Amino acid sequence: MLRFSFEQLSAFIAVAETGSFSKAAKSLHKDRSTLHQQVGNLEIDLGITLFDRSGKFPKITFEGESLLTQAKHILYQAQLLQNSGDSLAGGLEKSLTIYHDISLPISVIIEVQNSVQEQFPNTRLNWIHRGKGESIKALAQQRADIALVLGGVNAVLPEKGLAFTNLGYLPFSFFAHKDTQLGKSNSCSLPDLEQNLQYVAENHMEVGLGKMLQISSQQAVISNTDIILSLLKEGGWALLPNHVVSSSANAQQIKKLNIDFMNSDGRWSFVLLTRTQQNIGKVKSTTINEFKKSFKSLNS
Structure with missing residues (x-):
């Protein structure tokens, strides 16, 4: 008990933090006498002196200092419990787990995170970077609530048990380091690409993008796009989402190639997946709408 x-x-924490019973009472919207009584009763209940009251202002004792952190932790956990209870009573999810492809723009993640957290501060968003296969598996095993993946070669996705929304398209281009032979060329032909090493992002192979655009006989599959951008300095080329290059620390060193057999950038769809047999809570519904809004502005 x-x-x-x-x-x-x-009351104890407020007095310790403000250094005054008057200031503490004002911060808690209570009478000074009430705080004196509450702190005094706590000292009696614990059997120790929390404040030295011999001076003009209360000075926390060694014993009080020793208990202050624990007292703050207890109140924090109590508030967390209350907030979680309020969220559950209101039908709000405690957390959402979002699996996403590495190509998902960081700007979209930040925009959705900030918007959802502003509306639902007690719901935690977990962002897990995985490829399409692992994301679909996580949805099926109920380890993920939402998955954002690159679309397949065919425009029509869905796999059994999954609902999908085509969020929009990300522009892709051919890139090389500006100091290489390809980077210095005003225009690149198909033979130019065939004769140079092609770096392919691992996640692009999984959705067929790498295989469909397998141009060079020399291919190296790399799991990290930052590594690809660094390797381009030694030669070769890569097909990458434009935003991946523009947001990279290597952006100034990488050149978008002028391909003579393409009139414009390529485009690849980005798809949002959920389970069909799944309740759509308020937070999840809001999160999905925020993704749609973010991609709409991205594609406008």
Whole structure:
């Protein structure tokens, strides 16, 4: 049986942080006499002196200092419990787990994260970077609530048990380091690409992008796009989402190639997946709408 109350802990913490019973009372919107009584009762219940009151202002004792961190932790956990209870009572999810392809623009993640957290501060968003196969598996095993993946070679996705929304398209281009022979060329032909090493992002192979555009007989599959951009300095080329290059620390060193057999950048669809047999809670519904809004502005 606890011998103290949360109100007593609140009073103790407020006095310790403000250094004054008057200021603490004002911060808690209580009478000064009430705080004196609550702190005094806490000292009696614990059997120790929390503040030295011999001076003009209360000075926390060694014993009080020793208990202050624990008192703050107890109140924090109590508030967390209350907030979680309020969220559950209101039908709000405690957390959402979002699996996403490495090509998902960081700007989209930040925009959705900030918007959802502003509306639902007690719901935690977990962002897990995985490829299409692992993301679909995580959805099926209920380890993921939402998955954002690159679309397949065919425009029509869905796999059994999954609902999908085509969010829009990401532009892809051919890139090389500006100091290489390809980078210095005003225009590149198909034979130029065939004769140079082609770097392919691992996640692009999984959705067929790498195989469909397998141009060079020399291919190296790399899991990390930053590594690809670094390797381009030694030669070769890569087909990458434009935003991956523009947001990279190597952006100034990488050149978008002028391909003579293409009039414009390539485009690849980005798809949002959910389970069909799944309740759509308020937070999840809002998160999906935020993704749609973010991609709409990205493609406008």
